[in-house]
Amino acid sequence: MNEGLLFSDPPQSEADESWDGIASPTPASGKALYLELDGWEGPLDLLLDLARRQKVDLRSISILALVDQYLDYIEQAGALKLELAADYLVMAAWLAYLKSAMLLPKDEQEDPSPEELALKLQLRLQRLGAMRDAAARLMGGDRIGRDVFLRAAPEGLEIARKTLWQCDQYALIEAYGRVKARTAPAIHMVRERPVMTLESALDRVSHMLGVTLDWMELQDFLPPHAEPRLRKSALASSFVAALELARLGKAELQQDETFGPLHLRRASTNG
Amino acid sequence: MDDLARAVEAALFAAEEPMSADALSAFLGDAAPGEVRDALHALAAHYEDRGIRLVERGKRWHFETAPDLAHLLRREKEQLRRLSRAATEVLAIIAYHEPVSRAEIESIRGVQTSGGTLDVLMEAGWVKIAGRREVPGRPTIYATTPEFLEHFGLASRRDLPGLAELRATGLLDPVDDAYEDLMGEAPTETKADDGADEPESATDDSSLA
Amino acid sequence: MDDLARAVEAALFAAEEPMSADALSAFLGDAAPGEVRDALHALAAHYEDRGIRLVERGKRWHFETAPDLAHLLRREKEQLRRLSRAATEVLAIIAYHEPVSRAEIESIRGVQTSGGTLDVLMEAGWVKIAGRREVPGRPTIYATTPEFLEHFGLASRRDLPGLAELRATGLLDPVDDAYEDLMGEAPTETKADDGADEPESATDDSSLA
Numbered sequence: 001m002n003e004g005l006l007f008s009d010p011p012q013s014e015a016d017e018s019w020d021g022i023a024s025p026t027p028a029s030g031k032a033l034y035l036e037l038d039g040w041e042g043p044l045d046l047l048l049d050l051a052r053r054q055k056v057d058l059r060s061i062s063i064l065a066l067v068d069q070y071l072d073y074i075e076q077a078g079a080l081k082l083e084l085a086a087d088y089l090v091m092a093a094w095l096a097y098l099k100s101a102m103l104l105p106k107d108e109q110e111d112p113s114p115e116e117l118a119l120k121l122q123l124r125l126q127r128l129g130a131m132r133d134a135a136a137r138l139m140g141g142d143r144i145g146r147d148v149f150l151r152a153a154p155e156g157l158e159i160a161r162k163t164l165w166q167c168d169q170y171a172l173i174e175a176y177g178r179v180k181a182r183t184a185p186a187i188h189m190v191r192e193r194p195v196m197t198l199e200s201a202l203d204r205v206s207h208m209l210g211v212t213l214d215w216m217e218l219q220d221f222l223p224p225h226a227e228p229r230l231r232k233s234a235l236a237s238s239f240v241a242a243l244e245l246a247r248l249g250k251a252e253l254q255q256d257e258t259f260g261p262l263h264l265r266r267a268s269t270n271g
Numbered sequence: 272m273d274d275l276a277r278a279v280e281a282a283l284f285a286a287e288e289p290m291s292a293d294a295l296s297a298f299l300g301d302a303a304p305g306e307v308r309d310a311l312h313a314l315a316a317h318y319e320d321r322g323i324r325l326v327e328r329g330k331r332w333h334f335e336t337a338p339d340l341a342h343l344l345r346r347e348k349e350q351l352r353r354l355s356r357a358a359t360e361v362l363a364i365i366a367y368h369e370p371v372s373r374a375e376i377e378s379i380r381g382v383q384t385s386g387g388t389l390d391v392l393m394e395a396g397w398v399k400i401a402g403r404r405e406v407p408g409r410p411t412i413y414a415t416t417p418e419f420l421e422h423f424g425l426a427s428r429r430d431l432p433g434l435a436e437l438r439a440t441g442l443l444d445p446v447d448d449a450y451e452d453l454m455g456e457a458p459t460e461t462k463a464d465d466g467a468d469e470p471e472s473a474t475d476d477s478s479l480a
Numbered sequence: 481m482d483d484l485a486r487a488v489e490a491a492l493f494a495a496e497e498p499m500s501a502d503a504l505s506a507f508l509g510d511a512a513p514g515e516v517r518d519a520l521h522a523l524a525a526h527y528e529d530r531g532i533r534l535v536e537r538g539k540r541w542h543f544e545t546a547p548d549l550a551h552l553l554r555r556e557k558e559q560l561r562r563l564s565r566a567a568t569e570v571l572a573i574i575a576y577h578e579p580v581s582r583a584e585i586e587s588i589r590g591v592q593t594s595g596g597t598l599d600v601l602m603e604a605g606w607v608k609i610a611g612r613r614e615v616p617g618r619p620t621i622y623a624t625t626p627e628f629l630e631h632f633g634l635a636s637r638r639d640l641p642g643l644a645e646l647r648a649t650g651l652l653d654p655v656d657d658a659y660e661d662l663m664g665e666a667p668t669e670t671k672a673d674d675g676a677d678e679p680e681s682a683t684d685d686s687s688l689a
Contacts (some may be wrong), residue, residue: 017447044381087382119453123446127379129441130433135363141353142424148324148335149344150492155285155545157298158554165604167563167571169632175565176572177646183590226473272530278552280531281545285553299552321481336490343487344494345507348611 043091048072048132057140058126063118067095104108194230196223196257201237202244205264216261218242275302276310277374282343289421329417338424354391361388362397366419366431370412378445382471389413397422455462484511485519497542552687563604567597575628575640579621581608598622606631 040046049068051061077084100119101114104237142148196204204222221242222234242264245251254263278299284444287413292311296304311332354362361384364376375459377384392398401414425431437443441452449473464476487508492499499507505516520541522533532543545553563571573588574580586593601607609624629636 041360041380042382115385117452120446120450123449123453124379124381127442127446128381131360131363131367131379131642133434134367134431135356135359136436138363138366138423139359140336141432144335144422144424146345147338147341148424149490150333151284151543152494152496154287154288155287155553158284158518162556162558163603164558165560165563165567165600165606166560167632168569169634171563171568171574171642172572173630173646176576176640179569179589180575180643180646254350264444273585277529277546277548279530281549282531282553284543285545298555300555305686320486322486323493334493336494337486340490344490356566 026204043070043088044124046073046088048128049119053124058129060121061125061258063122064099067099070095071099072157122266134185193234194227194238196230196234198237198244201234201241205238205241205251206245209264209266211244213266213268215254215265218262218264221264273310275299275306276313277312278302280314281305283325283332283334286333287291289333289417291331295332327423328424329420329427331421332418333421349396355388357384358388358391362392362415362419363381365392365398365460366415366435367434369414369428371414372404372410372412375445376412376418395422482519484508484515485522487511488516489523492534492541492543498537498542500540504541525562549595563600564597566591566593570597571601571628573638574601574622575624578623578637580623581613581621582618583619585622604646612629636652647651 040049047066047070050073051058051066051070053066054061071092074084074088098114098117104114109155144150208216208221218235218238221238222231226234239262240252242251242262246253250267252265252267254262254265256263279295282295282298290298290306292308295300295311296307311325311327315327317333318325318334318468322337322340325332325334329385343464357380361379363373363374364379366447368375373384373389389398393400395418397419398413399413399416399417404412419425419429420430428434441449444452485584488504491504491507499591501517502518502687504520505513508516521538524536524541527534527543530546531549534541534543561652569589570585570593573585577584577588582593582598589637598683602609604686606625606628607622608625610621613616613621622638634640
């Protein structure tokens, strides 16, 4: 259907497809109109059009006649090798079923009865017809830009906003304090810290390795009563010293597991 | 002509958008809303037969040219965008049934409504999303806007052409309700309520198509 | 009201620009220019005392709102707004160091100062341009106004607390203790006095930053 083609010219030249036109097609006679299913917004639209052609009140429309017209139309369209949209065929099938049910004796009816189905179809057509008429009347109203016009160049109402700024003494002084505090030169002093240099760690570890042949834990090389910060520094330096001694072939290192204690002893070949 | 009427006249004349009596009274400072309303009605009466009119659309007021002069003014004015028949139908269905879900619109039209149709109507400013219906699936429901009333020259939704008649003849009721009415079954109360709330009824219907 | 007058009224209302009598007569088709002119004058007389008027300007006619209502159509709304942090800082620097140039303000703040900030302070009426400094580039210098003192409840700029007092209230934390020792200055009293008279002191300070 041409749902997607809003605001574009309708595919066919029917004047009533337009914005301002009357909504219900009152087509000229002849087959031309019947050749395009896209002229209808779906099967219900086509049915409504066919119903209106009976030129009777929708309330007294003959559903049976309408069904015949629809089926004829679909058949004709098919004969013309038009591609029939699925929903038209579904509707055709449903109407064919409805027609057969309406022709059958009453006592063989299922529920819902064909009368109910037919009546509901009629009610639907009435509603669609009513909305189509309403749309036409709506479009025919006094519309801005077509029937009535607004002032083209209004002066506009101006609301000049004047800002009253607010601030107080405390905020002012606090801001100055903030500026001064922020921009005051920051002076950093590094205090002397107890550290064990790599050199002294090398000396200490190699000296202690000379005393015994047994494995010793790295911890044992640290100064026994050092304050925590010195101890950390000593651990780092001693570890590097141990690596250095191992590299020089003066010590052997052993660690049984990841993060396990690191053991150290004098290299046997060097003994 | 009193000062308030002059002020109201000038403000509406200068305004770029329609204004409600309340907005006018706020804008004009100390004017009582009731007095502004009186002034509006007096002005509307004064302009009734002139080349321009003062009209109320959805509680907002604006000046416009008299419709019978359209033929004189139309020529150089920009052409209205053409709206497809599908869009006009959807707009009418929303206006007469609002708030209404897409499934309900489709049930009346018997075809699927592409999102583009609703988008176009929303872009035009005539339709807005009016929330969700509190039923399973929480479908979005649509309604018309004050701009819709303005554009189509309606003072309120009550002025929709033929609305009263459509209501009286039940043509705005769902098919199932109408059917039960016809069959002489008093529609149960839940029906009367649910009609608007049940997308199911819409879905059932559309299975016909 | 005759049809021509109605048409003229509507046409001028809907027109994007003022129109001459000839243009109107052409626009309205077969209207005689003389009749259009008569209609224009009749309309102008009708609108004379209303909220809107029909006026002729350079032979072209247009509607406009009555000039005596201009004050109603242009309303001022006062809006209270708190000064931003940046603006407060700039204001404080001006107050403590005035007169001071923008470069000096920036130097003291340690950040660039947008021109908008000074505009806001001048709009608020707290800061004014106090001339130019007679140095290369002749930069504009800024100072506070009497309104500034009034708004902040100060009898004079000397009422602003000095740096020592600020420090005592903790407003200068965190300031490295070494700062004071290194500088060996008691900034307080000289600040309060000199700030007012000696732009150099501002420059000195800024060299610290």
